[in-house]
Amino acid sequence: MNTADTAPVILRDVTLRDGLQLTGKLLSTERKVAVVRELIRLGVPEIELGSMARADLVPPMANTLEVAAALTEQELERCWVWVATPGHVAKAAAAGLRNFQYCLSASDQHNQANIGRSTEASLAALPEAVRYTQQVNGKIQLCLATSFTCPFDGPVPEERILAIANDPRAAGTCDIVICDTLGQAYPAQVGSLISRVRAETPARRIVYHGHDTWGLGVANTLAAIASGAAVVDGALGGLGGCPFAPGASGNTSTEDILFATRPNWLNPQVFAALVQLSESLLGExxxxxxxxxxxxxxxxxxxxxxxxxxxxxxxxxxSL
Known part of the structure; x- marks a missing residue:
């Protein structure tokens, strides 16, 4: 059983991964590095740096390893990278990354569309990914996309999420990421699932990843926090969406989450700088x-x- 985390909720900014997936324009390595450093300077605790997805399928992720190479070891300690296979972990680790978000979908059809294999195949490969992570003294998250609804299969039962969360092949994962990939969940639903994950699965940090497709991004995030989520994801300006999930739109806004939760590092001056960074980036x-x-x-x-x-x-x- 998970125990309550009394520490303040942590924001992870996912602009440079989930936020960029659907953009038509690409960001240079230098620009991405500058964004990472500005977010760190302003106090953002954790950052999703990019993805190991194939560049021909998700072009905005093509320079992820170049971005990692330009950052210091201390900066990389704050950064996570999206992975879907043990090979991804090995390649990212060779580039100096140590925090991996191993993603699979709770629904088979979305996992096939997003990763090119069944959910079972992704789970079967997870222990090898964990071994690679342990070899470099890293951390690996179990990330469950389509935790609430699937664009192909429809509603996803809570029991499906709990079964994956309790699968012994997930041993060694430090966090579990519960994703409202389509932004179709509502607060009571989010609260119910997060509460059950907290009470009925192995103790690890719970991360909530939400989208604002139906306008409930912040409400769902607050429900997740109230039910035990220790980390919540957001993207600057609500940027983002999944290229393999028809109907998905932007992530819950980093600015909106911060304005609602008021972490101790946030003040009006820092908030102003985040808004300006967001405006500059979205304008580009x-x-x-x-x-x-x-x-x-x-x-x-x-x-x-x-x-x-x-x-x-x-x-x-x-400073950009």
Missing amino acids: LGEPNRSKSAQGARSKAQAFEWVINSAQSPACEP
């Missing part, structure tokens, strides 16, 4: 900004300290 990519908090920060309510003009501080301006 030609993508809309879906963050309601970022929109609020640009309002004319000057008496509110979180509005940009009243919060702006030169010390916290992005």
Whole structure:
């Protein structure tokens, strides 16, 4: 049984992986490195750096290893990389990465579309991925995409998630990531599944990964936190989506999650810098900004300290 985590909830920014998957424009290695360093400078605890997915299938991920090579060992300690096979882990580890997010889908059809194999085949390969991770003293997460609904199979039963979470082949994973890949879940549903994972599966950190397709991204994130999630994922400006999940749209916004949860490292000046970073990045990519908090920060309510003009501080301006 998992025990309650009394530490403050941790935000992991997934802009550079899940956020970029559907963008038409690509970011250079230098730009990605600058984004990582700015997020770290501003206090973001964890970052999803990129993916080992095939570059011909997900072109924005092509320079993930180049980004890793440009970062210091201390910077990489804050970064995670998406992997789907033991070979991915070995290749990423050779590039200096030590934190791996091993992803498979709870639904077979999505796993076939996303990874090219059955869910069972992905599970069968997990122990080898864990061994590679242990050889480099790394950490590996069990990441379950389509934990609530599948674009091909429909609703995913909670028992399916619990069965995978309790599978002995997942031994050695440090975290379990519960993903609302399509953004179709609702708060009571999220709370129920997270609570059951916490109570009925091996003790490990619970990560919630949500999308805002139906407008419930922040509400679902808060429900996950209330039910035991220790880490929650977000992307700047609500950027992102899965290229192999019809109907999926952007991630829950990093800015919206932070404005709602108010971690102790966040203040109006840091928030302003995050909004400016987001605006700059989305402008380069030609993508809309879906963050309601970022929109609020640009309002004319000057008496509110979180509005940009009243919060702006030169010390916290992005260095990009």
